[in-house]
Amino acid sequence: MKKLFIYSIVLLFISCEIKSNKELSSIVNDDKIESNDEIKIETHNFESLKSLLNKKDDKTYVINFWATWCKPCVEELPVFEKLYSEYKDKNVDVILVSLDFPNQIDNRLIPFIKEHDLQPRVVLMADPDQNTWIPKVSEKWSGAIPATLIYNKDTREFYEQSFSYELLNNEVSKFLKTN
Numbered sequence: 732m733k734k735l736f737i738y739s740i741v742l743l744f745i746s747c748e749i750k751s752n753k754e755l756s757s758i759v760n761d762d763k764i765e766s767n768d769e770i771k772i773e774t775h776n777f778e779s780l781k782s783l784l785n786k787k788d789d790k791t792y793v794i795n796f797w798a799t800w801c802k803p804c805v806e807e808l809p810v811f812e813k814l815y816s817e818y819k820d821k822n823v824d825v826i827l828v829s830l831d832f833p834n835q836i837d838n839r840l841i842p843f844i845k846e847h848d849l850q851p852r853v854v855l856m857a858d859p860d861q862n863t864w865i866p867k868v869s870e871k872w873s874g875a876i877p878a879t880l881i882y883n884k885d886t887r888e889f890y891e892q893s894f895s896y897e898l899l900n901n902e903v904s905k906f907l908k909t910n
Contacts, residue, residue, distance in 0.1 A: 772829075772840060772853060772854065773855065774836075774857050775854055775855065775856055775857065775858070777856075777858045777860070777863070777864035777867065780828070780854070780856055781867075783826060783828075784880065786884075787884045788884065789883075789884070791822065791824070791881065791882070791883040792823075792824050792826065792880070792882050793814060793823060793824070793881050793899075794828060794879065795811050795825070795827050795877060795879045796830060796868075796876050796877065796878040796879070796880075797828070797829060798830040798831050799839055799843045800831070801877065803876075803877055804876055804877040804893075807877055807893045807894055808847065808849070810895065810896045810899055811825055811827060811851060811894075812849065812851070813896050814896070814899055814900065815850055816850070818903065821907070822907075823903060823907070824852075825851040825852070826854060827849065827851050828855075828856050829853055829854065829856065830856055830876060831855065832857075833855065840855065861874060868889070871889050871891065875891055877892070877893055878890065878891045878892075879899075881903060881906055886905075886906055888902070888906075
């Protein structure tokens, strides 16, 4: 009888996990827009996010992977805000890729964006298959955040670290010299 009870509990947990992944997959559509009042959040799976990670135009892109629940990520957000403000007219595009859970857009992500008055573009990466897409962003990436990809049509570099403004500014300046 105890074995039957244990098997039932295990089966229940497994079926909940399968349902959860199916629900998550159904939430993720290419470029789905979630909105709350005036803030709109693009929700991407990896296939739709790839276009943001591989542009071949004359801009330099700074793509920061972060989450509202990640303390080091939140602590470095002002660095990306400052970079955005100082470089927005210099052909540099700053994009903040949130790794928050898709079901927390309205109750966590959008309130966070409002509270911190985030100005760079914020998109949500909602692809549940991290083991597949993380190495496609960079072979160097263990999956830890914060992480940042800086690239232009000629150069590409990945950083699994937090940034000070001085360090980030120095890195972006190197890319602008190659452009």
